[in-house]
Amino acid sequence: MILCLGPTPALQRVMRFARLQTQAVNRALETLDGIAGKAVNVAKVLRTLGETPLLTGFIGGETGRRLEAGLAQCGLRQEWVRVPAPTRQCITVVDMASGGVTELVEESRPVPAEAYDRLWDVVKTRLPQCRALIISGTLTPGAPTDFYARCVAAARQQGLLTVVDTQRDALRATLAARPTLVKPNRQELEALLEQPLPDAPAVARAMRHLQDQGAEAVLVTAGSGPALLSAEGRLWQLRPPAIAALNPIGSGDSLTAAMVSRRLRGEDWPEACRWGVAAGAANALTWMPGELEMPDLERLLAQAEVTAWEPPS
Template sequence: MIVTVTLNAAIDRTLTVPNFQRGQRHRASAGVTLAGGKGINVARALKTLGVPVVATGLVGGATGTRIVEELTAEAILNDFVRIEGESRTSTAVVDPAGGTYTEINEWGPAVGEAELEILLDKLRYLTQGAELVVFAGSLPRDVADDFYAEAARELTRRHVPVVLDTEGEPLRLGVEVEPFLVSPNQAEAEALVGQEFHDDEDFRLALDQIAEMGPRNVLITTEDGCVALLREERDSRESRSFRAVAPQVEPVSTVGSGDALLAAYLAARHAGRTHEESLRSAVATGAASTLEIGAGRFDPRHAGRLQAGVALSALDAVEA
């Protein structure tokens, strides 16, 4: 069983509006409403891949009730903590004609210390026997930047592997706890190491630098796939670095493709597949998810067909 944790869950409403223009009245040609938030997106993808998963986190108000109802309708096991504040709603407009995506996100509710403690208690219960815990997404208002780090520290002491997908200070503090895997996107990784990446050597050095901060494995999602540093043991001196590039597709929406990619990598490793096989599956699934509207949604058959087109190569050190 994999447990996903979403502290800033949302109702995601995505509208398809061809030729969208600011300041004009439009009619949507289609609309999709889903429970959202990065941890929920990962749970949705894991469930599609047949991996046992339970989604937890914080929800509040009528929107929180809707989040739970939407997850239940998708047959995604869930066990959320109810909070006093109102969960957020996110609205997105996809323009297939112009190839643009416009997103408006609410800040989300403030969360009290007592509510966080209830969540930690629930995590202690849900993670008994869990194979992996995924913390993903932003932190709500008034939650300390070290929340993920402290929760991960406790789980690591109990020998529960932790995956962390967040940004900014919560990511910087989280990597120091030596999680099993961190999975920032390129912009988040650049902010973590303090420089932009322009070529494979920049990516390779960044993977090494992030790995030295603590995590056993590093997976950075990029616009065309991912780069990764992977090793069998945290203290192993031997690691392997890869670049995986997705085949060309005509995307409908790229939102949540990184969440689907991460879920597919975890699912493949959960099934005992090799690093190379896992990365091919991950990148193909991420590409397949861009063919549908709705974060974490994809057709496994499309992902399977795309795997053969994934270009996988080693990221080797450049000799002077």
């Protein structure tokens, strides 16, 4: 199995409007309801790729029951810790006239301290049955900032591939546990280091800094622009295929899933990440995050470019 850890899953609603106007009544052309959150998106794509993901985190309330039922209907394995706080719901608003996509994020609520003890028990119990640990998303408010670091350390003891996609203090704390790869986007990297990164050479220096702090490899994404990978003493630029995106939400999670799947199948970092950027593009061709189609992925794979890169002197 691949353990997908995400404390803050969500119900997801996607609403399409002919032309969105602020401070006005807007009537949707179409409303789609589904399940999401970063770890859920990763697990959905892993299953599409033929892997066996196991989801864990927190769920609560009626929305939590709906999310659990939706995952069961998708055939995804899950082992949640139930908490009093209801599972959140996020809404994606699409303006068809401009192509603009706006994400309305309901933040997660605090959970009792003992809930993290129970989640830790799930992680410890399941890791020996897994090949990889993927950590996705933020911790709940008031959570122990070292929780992800403890999970990474436990996974490393088992010899597992570990990928961390989170922000700020939780990301900083994981570095000493030596994750296999950390995956911030450019804005998250700037926030982590508390400094602007105006160009690619500055990003490359920041990536090397994270490796000096303990990360074996670093992947920095930039939306539809080229991503940068630093691994095994080398740098690569990853250029995704050019597409007419419908909804880019979840593309980073799709990248994570495909990259991990290919690494577990023996691909080197550049090739695994080529699959990742193709999966991210394929995800953007669907309205609901994490529900890419394999024909799209296979077609876009040929258009994804990975090239060795050196910062300009």
